[in-house]
Amino acid sequence: MPDATAEFKSLAGEAIVRHRDLILGVSHALHADPETAWDEHRSVALLTGTLEDLGMSVSRGVGGLETAFTGTFGKGSRTVAVVAEYDALAGLGHACGHNIIAAAAVGAASALIPLADHLDAIVTVVGTPAEEGGGGKVHLLDAGIFDGVDLAMMVHPGPADALYARPLAVAHFDVEYTGRESHASAYPTLGVNAADAFTIAQVAIGLLRQQLPPTVRVHGIVREAGTAPNAIPGSALGSWYVRAENLEALDAAFHRVVSCFEAGAHATGCQVEIRETSPRYSEFRNDAGLAHAFAANATRLGRDMDITESRPGGMNTASTDMGNVSRRIRAIHPYLSIDCLPAVNHQAAFADASIRAAGDKAALDGALLMAETIIDALATSPTTSPETEHAHAF
Structure with a gap:
């Protein structure tokens, strides 16, 4: 449906413009009130309240985790998940930019809600606590929260644009x-x-x-x-x-x-x-079809996502529990530059950069790019590659 796809993307873009203040308000409010793993109560209240105002049906405390939630809209035959993170770092606030991640997820939902019925889709925002060492997504996977999801995605701010997530597997532990x-x-x-x-x-x-x-x-x-x-x-x-x-x-x-x-x-x-102290995080398995669609959409926004990976980018020796999701579901986790160098993730200067102009642009671009990529995925069958092990077909 090439003509319909273009129309849906245009409508998604209009929705992002319409909700610009709401999206950036979420990012700045989370940044001003950072909460660490498992204690993200005010952050969850803000996010779930916002999703309800957008028309989503919200469930709190899902998967047995007090600060996890889902927001859903639509009655289609296919389910897509936009993943939100919102925990901060002790002593550093949102120095990994999770305020941007959550705001982009809200923005993508705001763009997809009016299109859900036309796309024969259920749109879900999955709120995942404790990415910084607690493994919230692993617990939610085990609890069945991602069951029936056909694809999942999120965006992550960083010092440079990068299409592919290449994080390392990690074990977190205490020694006494x-x-x-x-x-x-x-x-x-x-x-x-x-x-x-x-x-x-x-x-x-x-x-x-x-x-x-x-x-x-x-x-x-x-x-x-x-x-x-x-x-x-x-x-x-x-x-x-x-x-x-x-x-x-x-x-x-x-x-x-x-x-x-x-x-x-x-x-x-x-x-x-x-x-x-946490379930082990897996390496990430990128879905080729979703990645290529994201890159094409990013190019139209003036972001070069470097499909060939000819230059270093992203945080490819960091780790994320989104890797565990990618072992079970078609997924991507691109990085969006917030123009912060020499500051990088997990530095106080990165937290400062996450609410400057380039950080705001990353939240808005991330929302639009996820919405557009989901539209592409729902309009076409997935592309497979040796890297992806997911055989889901829409």
């Missing part, structure tokens, strides 16, 4: 050492130093890096390791990530890193407990 406190000078031989256990473990990890594949990342922080320099710490706590090219490589790397933490315990005489 338990030793025995004592006076550091008068009775040092009675102590078992938990802080020393972390020192030994980090030295071991540093030495291990020479033998790890270049795609593996190991990084973390020591959160607690004593309270006074003249007291041997009897406990120490840290939080760590291991990332790798895919889930299989992640498992192998994870076990080697765990051995380093166990070495710290063995050398100092401490006890160690290692707890994974």
Whole structure:
């Protein structure tokens, strides 16, 4: 339906213009009131209230997660999901730009709601908490919230435009050492130093890096390791990530890193407990048909999404629980530039950039590009490629 597709895209563009203030209002309001993983109550109230005002039927607390939600509209035979993220980073606010992600999702919904019946579609906004280390989407997948969804997408702000998401699989975990406190000078031989256990473990990890594949990342922080320099710490706590090219490589790397933490315990005489704090995030599987449609639409907006990946872009050694969605459903996760360099994601300056003019443009462009790409997908059968493993046909 080439003529109808062009007409639908024109109507989507008009809707984005009509709802411009609403979309940017969502982005700026989230930015001004950041909430971290699992505590996004005010953010959810804002987003669900906005979707209800647009005419969507909203369900809160879906999948057993208090700050997850869905908004739906339409009665078609095909279901499309626009994914919203809205958690912030502790101490850094929206330094990953989730305010833009959520605003773009709202904007895409506002453009698709009037078209849902014409497209024979159910339009769903899936609100997913705790992307920054909690794995909200994995929990929602397990709870069946994505069951019956034919395709899913979101956009993510970054320092450059990039069509393909190439994030690494990741494991998040806490490490806790338990030793025995004592006076550091008068009775040092009675102590078992938990802080020393972390020192030994980090030295071991540093030495291990020479033998790890270049795609593996190991990084973390020591959160607690004593309270006074003249007291041997009897406990120490840290939080760590291991990332790798895919889930299989992640498992192998994870076990080697765990051995380093166990070495710290063995050398100092401490006890160690290692707890994974989130489901593991998968690598991302891009759907070729959706990606190419998104790129073509982006070109018309003046964004070069570089289908051939001839230049670096995006956050391709970061991680996202959207990867787990992509293993089950046709999905894309393009990055949109907010013209922020030298600032990059997870810096305070990036949070500042997310509500400047280029950040606002990314929210509006993202809304339109997702709506247009969904229109394309509903008008044509999906293109398959060796990368995609999804055989859904509309």
